[in-house]
Amino acid sequence: MKTYLVGGAVRDRLLGLPVHERDWLVTGASAQDLLDLGYRQVGREFPVFLHPETSEEYALPRYNPLPADEQAQIETDLTHRDLTINAMAIDPDGELIDPLSGQRDLEQRLLRHTPSFSEDPIRILRLARFAARYADRGFRIADETVALIQQMVADDRLKSLIPERVWSELSRALDGPNPRRFFEALRDCHALKCILPELDRLFGVPQPEVHHPEIDTGLHTLMVLDQACLLSSDPEVRFAALLHDIGKGTTPPEKWPRHIGHEKRSAKLVKAICQRLRIPNRFRDLARLVAENHTNCHKAPELKPGTLLKILIALGALKRPERLEQFLLACKADSAGREGFEHQPYPQADFFRATCKAATAVDAASLARQTEDKSKLPAMITRQRVRAIAEMKLNWPDFQTGK
Known part of the structure; x- marks a missing residue:
């Protein structure tokens, strides 16, 4: 069993920001193995396991069929996340795993989509929320990402959005540091007219x-x-x-x-x-x-x-x-x-x-x-x-x- 630090904790560490929450990806173990170790399962469709002492979230690679190679399992999971800057991991030896050049995008202050971004249109609102969160750091949405979202809007992909998930993102944006940028980002991508x-x-x-x-x-x-x-x-x-x-x-x-x-x-x-x-x-x-x-x-x-x-x-x-x-x-x-x-x-x-x-x-x-x-x-x-x-x-x- 190996654990990899993933997602926002890696992103914020590379940005030099304080890390408030840590999420982990687990390989070499099954759901039953985690339960036997005292982890508590939450969620059904994509189960997450809470550590018995820290309550930090641990997840197994989610996408099937999984490659046999462990490194490939990690990279497959990462490429199914929303943005390249969130698609990085740190292995147990402290080495960065970065299949989509998320570190480069951090340095260039770019919010860029992953190959699987369009699988879930709620990611458009998450992207807008990141644009608002990091506006004061000079982040902007990549041109190709704007074009992709505009095409998703033209294809009526946002009609499938679940109202409760939309409000969850809206409320988090309103509670954040720069709500105006959130709504501007949605409008720049032609998504505000749908939301x-x-x-x-x-x-x-x-x-x-x-x-x-x-x-x-x-x-x-x-x-x-x-x-x-x-x-x-x-x-x-x-x-x-x-x-x-x-x-x-x-x-x-x-x-x-x-x-x-x-x-x-x-x-x-x-x-x-x-x-x-x-x-x-x-x-x-x-x-x-x-x-x-x-x-x-x-x-x-x-x-x-x-x-x-x-x-x-x-x-x-x-x-x-x-x-x-x-x-x-x-x-x-x-x-x-x-x-x-x-x-x-x-x-x-x-x-x-x-x-x-x-x-x-x-x-x-x-x-x-x-x-x-x-x-x-x-x-x-x-x-x-x-x-x-x-x-x-x-x-x-x-x-x-x-x-």
Whole structure:
């Protein structure tokens, strides 16, 4: 039995990056041999065995028929991986096994496909995620890989993607260091129109230049995503920022550059996207609320006290202040995600916090003790909260609102 270090651990070691996870390829042993040694099997189609002490993953060569020669077994397994930079191994003597010149591609900062890349279209999203992860190191997708993916798209290969796997890659990208590059890479390869067509069609859609000097809605969306990443590491906030204007892609061209009613259309599309990709409810709910209410947040001081209260209730902010903070971060990102507005203050956030504070200061328990007819209590609490918000507004300084 021999063990070979494979995949990302080899790649990151050669890049001089810290290695957080190590995966191993095993030769000279059977699945039963590993089980007898105390390894725990996980997975069915491609079983992996967890080490009894380290919990690191050990796998047997997966592709049949396997060559009799051990070196050939290793190289066969490596050539069936996704990218050349992930198709390397280090043998027990510390020697590098590199059948596809992955080390050369690391040195040239190239993300290049393996001969078996097209076997699984989810690898397109993995590639985009690597493009985002290593963007600051100057990595780019090889031209021939871009051409291959474009052909896969033309051949409708992405129709077979499983929604849960797509969301797994999307969520990991949103949680990563450069989500914008992930979506740019998909678009460069013509794959974004298959993964998130609602997002892809935003590019080329104009907005009023007075509010959006960048004009293009797709560019604005990526700028908003950048700002959300600067403001928060929360993938829910980033997801909401990404989809906040998604309804502008459905505005009839004859009505450009205005997008009246895009908020409700955006909220409807958010729901459809989340249903299609099996996205968790907590992502869906925040994104829908941001899509429907971000414009209201920008002009919050202009809204009536009753409208402000309805938004707070819709957000669940009276009971979940953390949801209000997520909402405000996404709205601030929208305001700052415009050319020349990146460093502008966003006092609307403090206004909304003050609104929530005024509403929650109403003593519902005291009102309950003062009334005998409990059926009237909800209306009484609402009136008191509206009154408290109105009083807060009277003392709030005026400021120029964003759009």
